[in-house]
Amino acid sequence: MGKSPRWSKEGLNRGAWSPHEDKLLTSYIETHGLGKWSHVPKRAGLNRCGKSCRLRWLNYLRPNIKRGNITLDEEELIIRLHNLLGNRWSLIAGRLPERTDNEIKNYWNTTLAKKLRIQSSSQSQIIQTKASRCKNVVILQPPYPNNNYQNSNIDRDMSLASNHSTKAQLEDEICGKNQLFAFNHESSMGGKGGEHLGAIDEQVMVNEWSNTPSGFEVDDDNQAVDFDSLALLLLDSGDWP
DNA sequence: AAAGCCGCCAACCGCCGGCCC
DNA sequence: AGGGCCGGCGGTTGGCGGCTT
Incomplete structure (x- = not known):
């Protein structure tokens, strides 16, 4: 399964791993442990790049992986x-x-x-976006006027959100709700944009989060909060949806 | 039985942040 | 300070195999 070798990059093997390669990698890691993936191929006798070895180990070979049959x-x-x-x-x-x-x-x-x-064709949608580098969450100040959110306010919030979402997306999301928005402030610096993480429209989250006196690093200027801290808090509370 | 279609998923790709020199 | 290297991440690709026609 997976890709078969279509071409060779610097003479390296690509595509599906053979049982022999799996055995070499497993035995190397069992003997030497993890670390320095870039050195692994040479030392294990594999004609692969380090990234490929890492991926194979993490996604397939490492112990305690449950495969298939998602309950x-x-x-x-x-x-x-x-x-x-x-x-x-x-x-x-x-x-x-x-x-x-x-x-x-x-x-x-x-x-x-x-x-x-x-x-969920008739329900609110989660916007699918690249969220890989999201570090912070921006609170767009609630409450918004129900269904009549003014363009000027949207423009203001778009500005606040570092132009990371289309106006239409933002408008769709914010009308009539107290919501959290996650944007990647790191990317705003680099001007890459488009890192809307999606809306969290549960009042309990807003309250839980905004009323928590400690545990987050809040930036006064843009009201950014460390996203991972927020996620962990919500995950550990029993109240998230 | 053969051909075409489609879903699954292993593996690759490019980007990014952190670390080191 | 900044350039290079490395590991980690999410997005995407494309071969395999089962299903349908």
Whole structure:
């Protein structure tokens, strides 16, 4: 399964791993432990790049990986985590220790996304965006006037949010709700844009988060909060959706 | 039985941040 | 300070195999 070798990059093997390669990698790591992936191929006698070895180990060879048959409980957890965290697969996988981020991502893209699309055609949508580098969360000051959110306010918030979402997206999201928005402030510096993580529209989250006196690093200027701290707080509380 | 279609998922790619020199 | 290296991440690709026609 997977890609077969289409071309050779610097003479390295590509595509599916053979049982022999798996054995070499496993035995090397069992003997020497993890570390310095760039050195692994040479020392293990593999004609692969370090990244490929790392991926193979983490997603397939390492012990305690549960494969296939995502249970209903796991599925439910993935959906809830995705609602909260967006496409942050590594964080989601962190809550399902025996699953890999790659497996969860694949399961989402092939099964859950489809299922949810059918289920939620009339419900609010989670916006799918690149969220990989999201570090901070911006609170757009609630409450907004219900359904009549003025363009000027949207413009203001767009500015606040460092132009990271289209106006239409933002408008869709904010009308009539108290919501959290996550944007990547790091990228705003680099001018790359488009890092909307998605909305968290549960009042309990807003309250829990904004009333928490400690645990977050709040930037006075843009009201940014350390996202991982927020995620951990919400995950550890029993109140998130 | 054969051909075409489609879903699954392993693996690759490019980007980014952190670390070291 | 800044350039290079490395590891980690999410997005995407494309081969395999099962299903349908």
